[in-house]
Amino acid sequence: MEEFLDFIRSSGLANIDWRAGIMLAVGLAFVYLAIRQNREPYVLLPIGLGVIIANLPLTGMTDFAAGSSGQQESGIFGIIFHFGLSFWDILPPIIFLGLGSMTDFSSVIANPKTLLLGAAAQVGIFVAFWGALAANGFLGIVFAEGTPIASQAAVIGIIGGADGPTTIFLAGALAPNLLGVTAVVAYSYMASVAFIQPPLMKLLTTKSEREIVMRPSREVSRAERLVFPPIAMILIILLVPKSAPLIAMFMMGNLFRESGVVPRLADAASNELLDVATIFLMITVGAQLSADRVFDIQTLVILGLGLVAFACGTIGGLLFAKIMNVFLREKVNPLIGSAGVSAVPMAARISHRVGQEANPRSYLLAHAMGPNVAGVIGSAVVAGVFISLL
Amino acid sequence: MDQAIVEQGVRLTAIAMGTAFALLLLLMLVIAVVRRLVAAGSRRDSREAETPPGKPGPDDRDRALAAVVAVSAVLEQREGATVSGGAAGPSKALARE
Secondary structure, three states, rough: HHHHHHHOOOOOHHHOOOHHHHHHHHHHHHHHHHHOOOOHHHHHHHHHHHHHHHHOOOOOOOOOOOOOHHHHOOOOHHHHHHHHHOOOHHHHHHHHHHHHHHHOOHHHHHHHHHHHHHHHOOOOHHHHHHHHHHHHHHOOEEEEEEEOHHHHHHHHHHHHHHHHHHHHHHHHHHHOHHHHEEEEHHHHHHHHHHHHHHHHHHHHOHHHHHOOOOOOOOOOOOHHHHHHHHHHHHHHHOOOOHHHHHHHHHHHHHHHHHHHHOOOHHHHHHHHHHHHHHHHHHHHHHOOOOOOHHOOOOHHHHHHHHHHHHHHHHHHHHHHHHHHHHHOOOOHHHHHHHHOOOOOOOHHHHHHHHHHHHHHOOOOOOHHHHHHHHHHHHHHHHHHHHHHHH | HHHHHHHHHHHHHHHHHHHHHHEEEEEEEHHHHHHHHHHHHHHHHHHHHOOOOOOOOOOHHHHHHHHHHHHHHHHHHHHHHHHHHHOOOHHHHHHHH
């Protein structure tokens, strides 16, 4: 009988608390949204499963014990988190290699002024950065114990870049304790841009502005597509070397694709490698969301700041497009400015959709991909600057 | 808020935002320059591919020289033939050739 009671006491049922129960429900909700509503399934399904695993008691799957005395005491997600993110931070660059091999720079090359929209949309990062500093200064909130407040604020701010791998990369480098929460907040808002952006887009533009029809982009030669990635890589890395892990992998992946001479490498980077990295990264990120990390005021503040960052990034891109129109002879549709927040390609699709609602003859998708890709480069550059200076 | 934190925040914001804008502006310039270079290169290629008939190249000059030598030789031969063979004109001699 005593053995039976010991068994019961060591079971998960005897050790689960209400907070873990709520997190299990959150994990199941992510799984439901992914499978039933097909909402960002490549992100929400593995993260949801990771959340469920992290909140089942006594599994040890997220434990990590350093040193020889810790033999057989580490779980698979604890090991992946430690070596893949916290210690070496290699999974986000691998994701960037795959993203680069899937990216077409033609829209940027055809209409280079859209690069500025990608820069303007980075304003959301700094609004959240200052919000986090203010929360610490005025309310005394500490987001990650033992980490300088500027580093904490930078990791929270980068959520506004709307780029999951960049958020994870910066958090792994500056504040690993914030990695799970910031990554999930970033991916959650990226999955929700369809709800966050359109009201702001309609509020800040007139109907006539939304109706602007942009001419189809010019044909971009193969030579231009071949020359751009290496030159961009060299220039960016010369100026911000700490952005190299992201920028170099992104541009290398793109050159694999554009060169046309290594189709197997381009395929592997954009399929098998990206898929394997996504599996490990997303489940591990979800597994960081244990109840004891989530149920506190800090997480709620990060959720709020993330939303503000997304909104301000959207507003920054829209307003900058309107300012550009004052000086341009051939006007741009300001709706493409909101795509500068990255969130590739969801934000570009939303620009296109809202544009079509205003004018069915307007095709903005190709034009919006310019600021969208520029946003990826811009947020990686900002992350590199943060790492350099903090 | 601590004054030092505020100053650090201002520095970070200025440098990070400035760098992002500066780099993307630089990429705009690079794209413009590459576009001009590629366009100039393709213009030169297309000019070489379709050289107009009025502008002879070195090979054309050699061929023309060879033709002049050949015609001169024929004419010289023809003059000789006229002296010895009667009324056949230069055109007939050329036609026979």
